[in-house]
Amino acid sequence: MKPDYILLRLGELTLKGRNRSVFENRVLTQLRDFLKSYPNIQIIKNYGRVYIQLNGEPFKDIAEQLKKIFGLVSFSPVNKVDTELEAMRKVSLELMNNVSPKPKTFKVSVRRAYKHFPHDSQELNHLIGGYVLHHTPGLKVNVHEPDVILKVEVREEGTFIYSEIIPGLGGFPLGSSGKSMLMLSGGIDSPVAGYLAMKRGMKLEAVHFHSAPFTSERAKQKVIDLAKELTNYSGKMKVHIVPFTEIQTKFNEHPRKNLIITFMRRAMLRITEKLAEKNGNLGIITGDNLGQVASQTLSSLNVIGRATSMPILRPLITMDKNEIIRIAEDINTFDISILPYEDCCTIFLPKNPSTNPNLGVVERIEETMEWLPQSIEDAVENTETIIVSKQEEEKLSHLF
Numbered sequence: 326m327k328p329d330y331i332l333l334r335l336g337e338l339t340l341k342g343r344n345r346s347v348f349e350n351r352v353l354t355q356l357r358d359f360l361k362s363y364p365n366i367q368i369i370k371n372y373g374r375v376y377i378q379l380n381g382e383p384f385k386d387i388a389e390q391l392k393k394i395f396g397l398v399s400f401s402p403v404n405k406v407d408t409e410l411e412a413m414r415k416v417s418l419e420l421m422n423n424v425s426p427k428p429k430t431f432k433v434s435v436r437r438a439y440k441h442f443p444h445d446s447q448e449l450n451h452l453i454g455g456y457v458l459h460h461t462p463g464l465k466v467n468v469h470e471p472d473v474i475l476k477v478e479v480r481e482e483g484t485f486i487y488s489e490i491i492p493g494l495g496g497f498p499l500g501s502s503g504k505s506m507l508m509l510s511g512g513i514d515s516p517v518a519g520y521l522a523m524k525r526g527m528k529l530e531a532v533h534f535h536s537a538p539f540t541s542e543r544a545k546q547k548v549i550d551l552a553k554e555l556t557n558y559s560g561k562m563k564v565h566i567v568p569f570t571e572i573q574t575k576f577n578e579h580p581r582k583n584l585i586i587t588f589m590r591r592a593m594l595r596i597t598e599k600l601a602e603k604n605g606n607l608g609i610i611t612g613d614n615l616g617q618v619a620s621q622t623l624s625s626l627n628v629i630g631r632a633t634s635m636p637i638l639r640p641l642i643t644m645d646k647n648e649i650i651r652i653a654e655d656i657n658t659f660d661i662s663i664l665p666y667e668d669c670c671t672i673f674l675p676k677n678p679s680t681n682p683n684l685g686v687v688e689r690i691e692e693t694m695e696w697l698p699q700s701i702e703d704a705v706e707n708t709e710t711i712i713v714s715k716q717e718e719e720k721l722s723h724l725f
């Protein structure tokens with residue numbers, strides 16, 4: 326049975342007043358952007374509710390798009406019938422017959438906005454419920470915990486009937502929490518960190534450190550592909566590809582091999598901070614997860630984090646690996662992340678990276694690296710910026 330409308334539930338329970346309308350408008354802007362290839366749809370706000378009128382556009386395809394919009398808690402396909410008892414009964418029965426898996430219990434919940442309709446809500450609950458029961462062997466009414474609630478909204482211009490509730494992503498609409506720079510490696514974690522930050526309303530740009538010829542073009546392409554998957558939720562995204570070979574090679578010459586990862590991560594943060602500031606980003610997001618590897622002990626995170634005064638957000642910091650993998654699978658990044666192309670840090674990984682670096686020692690050694698400030702400037706200057714989206718990919722000048 327083809328629905329005529331989709332009822333949208335926009336959300337965060339805590340929002341009130343003006344905040345709520347700002348929130349709703351942002352979700353609707355995102356919605357219009359995602360659904361622009363369906364020219365016949367109309368978005369309607371009515372009786373405090375938001376509907377998409379489908380006008381013949383395909384429900385299934387549009388539902389797939391709706392599942393990628395942050396701020397949308399759930400939605401329901403809705404059928405509209407004339408405000409007339411027999412029509413309501415017929416469509417109610419048809420909808421109940423289509424519910425899968427077959428429910429054992431149900432209840433009808435009528436809301437009568439059109440007060441001149443000859444039956445009140447209570448009567449209608451019985452008139453419609455009784456009809457459905459009579460024509461559906463085995464089905465029972467349970468008013469307290471039904472398998473399905475059949476909602477009937479009676480209005481003068483037509484009656485809306487629905488039963489299915491499809492979960493959306495929830496969260497905050499994209500852009501409502503500002504913009505941050507996601508440090509995107511080719512691994513499993515950082516795309517998930519980016520997704521979770523987006524879910525909390527953050528717009529993202531991504532930065533990736535690339536060490537050609539030690540790392541291959543395919544490693545770079547892998548990161549671009551990961552960013553493209555994230556654009557399923559965001560539209561276009563800028564990806565900054567930073568040439569990191571020179572800096573890494575010089576760090577690699579240093580005798581304190583166990584501190585190389587610490588030096589590298591601090592240099593990455595300094596470069597990221599500069600790119601973030603240039604592009605109006607207010608924070609840095611990483612896929613760090615406490616205690617997994619040497620650079621992610623609290624002691625390492627402390628020494629590495631001191632390289633920038635910008636807030637570093639680590640959405641995965643306390644999560645279990647299997648939780649992270651589950652999200653990576655849901656957002657389609659897992660299969661890309663496990664492709665075997667080497668990342669720059671893996672290649673330069675020392676045998677015994679320090680798990681407990683000393684900030685004073687690290688800072689003193691960095692001061693002796695006279696080449697470092699200029700190399701950081703050069704890396705920023707030579708960064709290549711591309712805009713990715715699932716559809717298009719344009720090269721931009723490195724001055725972005």
Ligand SMILES: Nc1ncnc2c1ncn2[C@@H]1O[C@H](COP(=O)(O)OP(=O)(O)OP(=O)(O)O)[C@@H](O)[C@H]1O
Pocket residue numbers: 507508509510511512513514515516532533534535610611612613614617618620621668669670
């Ligand atoms: N080459 C890189 N380019 C950009 N960011 C990077 C790069 N390497 C590491 N990072 C950032 O540092 C974080 C920690 O990296 P690390 O390799 O220690 O951890 P990880 O658990 O393997 O993370 P991931 O799965 O994201 O690679 C990454 O999640 C990412 O945010």
